[in-house]
Structure formats: structure tokens, C-alpha cells
Amino acid sequence: MAGKTAKMFIHSPLTPLFFVALLLMGLMGLYFTPRQEDPQISVPMADIFFQFPGASAEQVASLATDPLERMMKEIHGVKHVYSASQRGGAMVTVQFKVGEQMGPSLVKLYDKLASNLDKIPPGVSRPLIKPRGVDDVPVVTFTLWSNEVNDSGLRLVALEAVQRLMTVDNTAQAFIVGGRPEAMRVEIIPERLKGYGISVQQLARTVSAANTRRSIGDTEQGGQSLKVYTGRFLRHAADIENLIVGVQKGSPVYVRDVAKVIEGPADAKNLVQYFSGPAAKNTKDNTQEGANAAPAVTIAVAKKPGTNGVSVANDLIAKMEILKGRVIPDNINIAVTRNYGKTANDKVNGLLLKMVIATAAVCFLIYLFLGLRPTVVVALVIPVVVLITVFIAWLMGFTIDRVSLFALIFSIGILVDDATVVVENIYRRWLIKGSYDTETTIDAVREVGNPTILATFTVIAALLP
Numbered sequence: 001m002a003g004k005t006a007k008m009f010i011h012s013p014l015t016p017l018f019f020v021a022l023l024l025m026g027l028m029g030l031y032f033t034p035r036q037e038d039p040q041i042s043v044p045m046a047d048i049f050f051q052f053p054g055a056s057a058e059q060v061a062s063l064a065t066d067p068l069e070r071m072m073k074e075i076h077g078v079k080h081v082y083s084a085s086q087r088g089g090a091m092v093t094v095q096f097k098v099g100e101q102m103g104p105s106l107v108k109l110y111d112k113l114a115s116n117l118d119k120i121p122p123g124v125s126r127p128l129i130k131p132r133g134v135d136d137v138p139v140v141t142f143t144l145w146s147n148e149v150n151d152s153g154l155r156l157v158a159l160e161a162v163q164r165l166m167t168v169d170n171t172a173q174a175f176i177v178g179g180r181p182e183a184m185r186v187e188i189i190p191e192r193l194k195g196y197g198i199s200v201q202q203l204a205r206t207v208s209a210a211n212t213r214r215s216i217g218d219t220e221q222g223g224q225s226l227k228v229y230t231g232r233f234l235r236h237a238a239d240i241e242n243l244i245v246g247v248q249k250g251s252p253v254y255v256r257d258v259a260k261v262i263e264g265p266a267d268a269k270n271l272v273q274y275f276s277g278p279a280a281k282n283t284k285d286n287t288q289e290g291a292n293a294a295p296a297v298t299i300a301v302a303k304k305p306g307t308n309g310v311s312v313a314n315d316l317i318a319k320m321e322i323l324k325g326r327v328i329p330d331n332i333n334i335a336v337t338r339n340y341g342k343t344a345n346d347k348v349n350g351l352l353l354k355m356v357i358a359t360a361a362v363c364f365l366i367y368l369f370l371g372l373r374p375t376v377v378v379a380l381v382i383p384v385v386v387l388i389t390v391f392i393a394w395l396m397g398f399t400i401d402r403v404s405l406f407a408l409i410f411s412i413g414i415l416v417d418d419a420t421v422v423v424e425n426i427y428r429r430w431l432i433k434g435s436y437d438t439e440t441t442i443d444a445v446r447e448v449g450n451p452t453i454l455a456t457f458t459v460i461a462a463l464l465p
Helices: 002-010 014-032 057-073 102-114 151-165 190-195 200-210 237-241 309-323 340-370 372-395 402-433 438-463
Strands: 045-051 078-086 089-096 128-132 140-145 171-177 182-188 214-221 224-230 244-248 251-254 259-265 294-303 333-339
Touching (some): 045 057, 045 102, 057 089, 057 102, 102 128, 140 151, 140 309, 151 259, 151 309, 182 200, 200 237, 237 259, 333 340, 340 402, 372 402, 402 438
Antiparallel strands (some): 045 128, 140 333, 182 259
């Protein structure tokens, strides 16, 4: 009965249609499956920051950092705990085991800290937690540089550009590296401050109190209800200079009398410079501007977890092209200093090519030793099996990356090895009988089918960890 059923299936006209359907499903999976350079491995991490004003690095480590480290090691699933203490504060990094999910890991971390808030030493601030993950790595970085605009001006342009880039779908966090932010500095003149009898704390309280805007209630006028605000934020140096900080001999003392207010770039905390070599010049018209330690800032944008890094990177680059000449002036140059999408796509395509080469090499060996017919079968089955694997991976939420493609290339050897054993046994049985028929073929497959499947599961079990 089993032989008749198998014979009916082999000669069924639905078999080619089923084969074509699997092929189309595999091609659809290859097209829609997100491509990434690195696999989506879940390795939750979190940085815990706290302040301890006035304490030395040794005091911070002994009184706050070490107890926090021991507390974090008590959490189930934590693999490593690192710390860095300095004067006035510290950072503790908690790394969970590979495979732990970000959400439940953060819940355990927050729960542990919340249940031990009463153990925080006096003077230590409440901890600040910043989660870290694989997807925090930027997919695209743009470096804005210019020989005419300084780093402070570049940062202002970058801040506006970041807001526009964040409108691209599937983008996550973004940040800017380099450039001095705009700030207003109040530089005290000590002799004048002492001459007027004004303390530094009094000056600081005056500026802080004036830099507020708050609601004082509602008023009704003409049948309408209006909300009333008092105060305003200090926006320019003149606003601070005209503040009254005290009274001396019946005359007001202004901030400008005891200090200098400077409006402009703040002190630099990090520095980005751009260099270009001879290869950067346009070979057609040589219009590309060269750079030698030109002021620059870098915009870095990450993507959401599970999204296609190639499409997100291409969308960001296309959006930046639109911003040229609108948000970004012509005297500011843009260089794509990291394109995760391009590198990921190139590596995926390269591995796909190697997979085709591996399949061709296997088919050639089978042709030499088994003939044309088994070669045709292998040449048709291997691509379909690999593609349908990609399709199933897409349905399960996996991605195409270097590790998954290496695994597929390795699986070709296992697949062909099993098929070779089965075909060789069929051929042996045909030689023994002196003819070939469906019943002999089915019985030959039965003889080696179970051991072959068991051997495959053995290899899987060895590689699964």
C-alpha cells in the first residue's frame, strides 16, 4: 500500500507545481528577509550612573560602587559586572548572558534597584539606568565638514539635520559627536564682586531665578479663558547682563558690573576632524574640495531591532540628499563615513555567491561519479531547500547575516551527503536486480533512510550549543 502511494505521488502532475511553489516561496523569503551584517543575538546590557559629590575615587569605589556591584551579581542571568569610579561619581555596567531578553532583564534590574533604595549611602544620588543593546550600533554615520564653517556652526546644522533624519521609518536613537554646543558663560570678576559685597551664591541664585517661566493661573476675557505665564527664559547675553544682582548705596548693581557674560561656543569636550587624500578628488572635473584637519561633526543613527539594515541605511542616505541645499548649506560637505547597509548587503551577496559556487562544485562531483540524472536532481533540490529555509527563517523573525549564511553553506554538505548515501544505495540495488523500478527504489530508500536521518540529527545536536 505504501509503495502504491509513493508511486502515485512520484508520477503525480502536482509534483512540478509543488516544486515551483516552494521555489517561489523561497525567492520571496530571500527578498523580504532583513539583511544584516551581524546576527540578532540578544545580549542585554545596562549602564548605571550615579553621582557622589565631594567624594574621592577611592571613597566612591568603597562606599557605593563595590556594594552596587555585589548587588547586581545577585540578579539571575547576569554574566559580568564592570565598574569605573572617579571623583564625584561612577558608572557600573551590567551584562546579561547571551540569549536573555532585554525587557525581562531590565525588569529584574529595576526591581533589584527599587527594592534596595534604602541602602543608598548618604550623599549618593538616585541611580540613572541606560540600557544598551546590539541595535544601538549606528547603521549610518554622516560626517559634516567644512573649510569655512567652524565646529560650533556645524553642530547647529547637525542638530537640525538629526531632527529631519529621525522622520525616516525604522530609525531608533541618534546622536552627534563633536562640535562645541552654544552656551552663555558668566565669568566673575572677583575684585568687583568683593567691592560690591556680593557673594558667588547670590549671583548664581539671581541668574537661576530669572531663567524660569511658570504658570500663575487663568483669566477670562471676552468669553475666553486664557492661561497667564510669568517670567521668561534667558536667551541672550544682554538678558543676563541686565539682571539686578544687588543694591549698593541706593543704586542697583547689575550682573554686567561684577561679571562678563560671553555668548558663544562652550568648551570642547570632544573633537572631530576630517582628512581627505588624493583619491577623494573627482577625476572628471576635480571639483571635490580637499580637507586637511577640517572642522567636522558626525551624525550617527541607529535602527530599530529586527528591521532591514540595508533599506534603513538607503532611506537615511536618500533623506540626507534631500537635505542638501535646504537644511545643509552648500559650503558644508557631507561624507558617509559608515554605511552598515552597504557592507551588510555586500557580505550577504558575497556569501550567496559562495553558496552557488559550493552547490556547483557538489553537482560537478556528483556528475563525475554518479552521472547526469542524479546531478540534475541535486542541482534542483539544493537551491529549493536552501531558499525554503530562508523563507521559514523570515516567517520566524530571523535575519540574513554572516552567521546564518555560513550555516546554510555548511548545511549544503550535510544535505548532499545524505542524498549521496540514498542515491548510491538506490544505484546498488538496481545493479543487484539488473533493472530499475519504483518498488526497488522505495525499498532502497527505506534501508538507509532512518540511519541517514539519525546521522543528520546527530550533527545538529553537536552544533546546536
